[in-house]
Amino acid sequence: MSYVDEVLASVQQKNAHEPEFLQAVTEVLESLRVVVEAHEEEYRKVALLERLVEPDRIITFRVPWTDDKGAVHVQRGYRVQFNNAIGPYKGGLRFHPSVYQGILKFLGFEQVFKNALTTLPIGGGKGGSDFDPHGKSDAEVMRFCQAFMTELYKYVGADIDVPAGDIGVGGREVGYLFGQYKRITGSYEGMLTGKGLTFGGSLIRTQATGYGLLYHTEEILKLNGKELKDKICVVSGAGNVATYAIEKAQQLGAKCVTCSDSTGWIYDPDGIDVAVLRDVKEVKRARLTEYKAQRPNAEYHEGKGVWTVKCDYAFPCATQNELDLEDAKTLVANGCQGVFEGANMPTTLEATKYLQDNGVLFTPGKASNAGGVATSALEMSQNSERLSWSAEEVDEKLKSIMYGIADTISDAAERYGMKGNYVAGANIAGFEKVAAAMIAQGVY
């Protein structure tokens, strides 16, 4: 049995109840076969792959909080510290009822390679809770965040582990979490990113994942002799990533005609109005029916359906496994030429293969959505030097990082004879850096 197959079999046996984690590990290891075969003896000797697929540690804790009526609830909190070979653990916190250990392990594993691709010194981690912020008052969210940090503070720090936002954790939550860390430890340090601009946050961090996705897309399209201008794009999600992906795509001359949330989706033939979307989601924290109320020309549909709209390019920006084989077939039949992931692992393995086999340009989230964590690392740099950079300076750095990632993954795929396979390119380039650091640091 090959080394990759041995490790995959062991991962499947040990993590049978964590399908998302198995999916992420399978995708990565399958595309690393050629690299592993070329270095099999060296890697086996230090059990490199076995160590790579096992988190450094997983911290699980109880989070009791009190609602506005005085009732006490108990949630489960987690931090998965996956790998710190190239820097302190770095990765967001997700608050969503679907959160369990398997989701956070998949996200933490992906984060290790993504962070390596940014070229910045950050390791991989992820955390969160099964708490659902929907429908909670600000005071309830604050008490939950305080309770969460009252346990988490023991395990994080500016040089140890630096969380950030993710689904359900935006500026409001990061503010409450940071306040509680400072209150407990008395230390004013950059141990969280995505902070408000008045207390150590970086300009452009809010927009960074969406903007970065479009910078990356621009470069990949350029490498393939295509462009964004005047193209019709479909986007899923209506949160942080989707909103700023739409904004940047429209600045670059494309028209984005859809967005979605967990209950329905919008088709706006005139192009999504970002000001309205932000008002609905960031200010009112309402459903997309409210978008339709403000934009009578738009259509609102219940359920899922963004991928049925004819488009040139598609940007899944909501959540994992939201684009399956049927969706991929519909996109191809409708002439879609590129799928660029804004969310983490939004495309199933079967859908990815179908898109690639049918000549659709495809970039995986660990490359195309790395702008968020890259700008978080830039926030860490600014906090360390006690300075704030201008928006132009951060945006320039973000652009250069995202163009660089596109070139790196393209080169890595070509080096191993898989030109245009950006999934393989991203996994190989991220792996090479982490593997070299792990081997240099000895067995641990």
Ligand code: NDP
């Ligand atoms: P937000 O919470 O801001 O937005 C998530 C959006 O997706 C919301 O519109 C939400 O709907 C929708 N959504 C969430 N879960 C589901 C579901 N199960 N089914 C359908 N729709 C769903 O999160 P982000 O925009 O920050 O994150 C989106 C994706 O991008 C995630 O995969 C995240 O891991 C990834 N990502 C985020 C980064 C960041 O910087 N924020 C960085 C890199 C990746 P509703 O409005 O109803 O809640």
